[in-house]
Amino acid sequence: MSAGNENGRPARKPKVLSEDWEVALRAGQEAEGLAGSVEDELAVVHLLRHARAPEGLAEARLDAVWADIDAELEASAPRPWWRRRWTWIGGTAFAAAAAAAVLVIVIPNAGQTPSPPVAAGDDGEQQPQVAVAAGQAAALERQFQILAPGARRRVEQEVDDDRGQLRERLIAQARAAGGGSMGGAP
Amino acid sequence: MKHRSLVSLVGGILIGALAMFVGLAQAGKLAPEQPEAVVALAQLLDAEHRRVDVLLEKEDVAGAIAALEALREQRWPTREEGGDVALQLRHDVYGRLLRLRLDYPDIDARPADELLQIADEGLGEDAAELDVNPFTARLTAMRGEVLEALDRDDDALTSYEQALEMNRVLLERELSGGNP
Numbered sequence: 001m002s003a004g005n006e007n008g009r010p011a012r013k014p015k016v017l018s019e020d021w022e023v024a025l026r027a028g029q030e031a032e033g034l035a036g037s038v039e040d041e042l043a044v045v046h047l048l049r050h051a052r053a054p055e056g057l058a059e060a061r062l063d064a065v066w067a068d069i070d071a072e073l074e075a076s077a078p079r080p081w082w083r084r085r086w087t088w089i090g091g092t093a094f095a096a097a098a099a100a101a102v103l104v105i106v107i108p109n110a111g112q113t114p115s116p117p118v119a120a121g122d123d124g125e126q127q128p129q130v131a132v133a134a135g136q137a138a139a140l141e142r143q144f145q146i147l148a149p150g151a152r153r154r155v156e157q158e159v160d161d162d163r164g165q166l167r168e169r170l171i172a173q174a175r176a177a178g179g180g181s182m183g184g185a186p
Numbered sequence: 187m188k189h190r191s192l193v194s195l196v197g198g199i200l201i202g203a204l205a206m207f208v209g210l211a212q213a214g215k216l217a218p219e220q221p222e223a224v225v226a227l228a229q230l231l232d233a234e235h236r237r238v239d240v241l242l243e244k245e246d247v248a249g250a251i252a253a254l255e256a257l258r259e260q261r262w263p264t265r266e267e268g269g270d271v272a273l274q275l276r277h278d279v280y281g282r283l284l285r286l287r288l289d290y291p292d293i294d295a296r297p298a299d300e301l302l303q304i305a306d307e308g309l310g311e312d313a314a315e316l317d318v319n320p321f322t323a324r325l326t327a328m329r330g331e332v333l334e335a336l337d338r339d340d341d342a343l344t345s346y347e348q349a350l351e352m353n354r355v356l357l358e359r360e361l362s363g364g365n366p
Binding site: 136137140141143144146147150151152155156158159162163165166169 | 327330
């Protein structure tokens, strides 16, 4: 039935997944004048062979497969809001509008670049003045306006105290001049 | 008996300490020797300030300046005679005058060096000894403005810094609820 080998053990039949099957099938097909198809059978053999020992894909092919998967996922999955185009466009426009509003409304003088006062020196050359800000005097005047009312009340109080002292002194003088009586009182 | 004398000793110490603190608190302020001078001055200035108010309401700046200029001619009590309050009253009047002069330079125009003379005359020699108050601070600040107009920037800065320091002290006192 089967040929023995050198050790006297019977020769093993070709396994199902052996390439011998493919060779034998192709040879039979040729012998019959290429009639019939063996592709389906070979496909099953390839599938079984791959299931037994998966063949590694080439690097480029693997990248292409993953790229296809990513593209499919990206196309099908909804984008988060922070990755949407309108979020970026709208956000940028809103930030620009807010910055402009701050500059125009909150800091009304922001558009005016303060320039240091300059004065002509003795040699006629323009020299920057010492940073004597014009706002310094205005700020001091405002502080005075805040402090003045309280100070005036205190001055009035002190004048009243002096008036009281003066009155007491005059009364004492009158008493002394009147011999210890005032207005006929004993 | 021993216990009683200890209580007396502690009481004496407390009273002495209290008197010392009161004395220190009043150290910065000089009481007037002549209260009648202060009373008379305050009455005069009260009337004059009201007159200036009316003139300014009528937009008669020239009249207001003239009224305040006239006050320069009177004899002002010294610090010994009128105490600190007399000096504060003087600084208030000179401050008001100088403010009008600086704000309306075209009315009865005076050169800057004359304005500096007004400021120095108002402050006097004893301004530094005076307890910190807003009137002296304002007049000092306006002296800085005049010095700035005279291109004496370093002196102007000194005056501004002095005024700012006074106001800083006053504002701190206000915030701490003290008596500026």
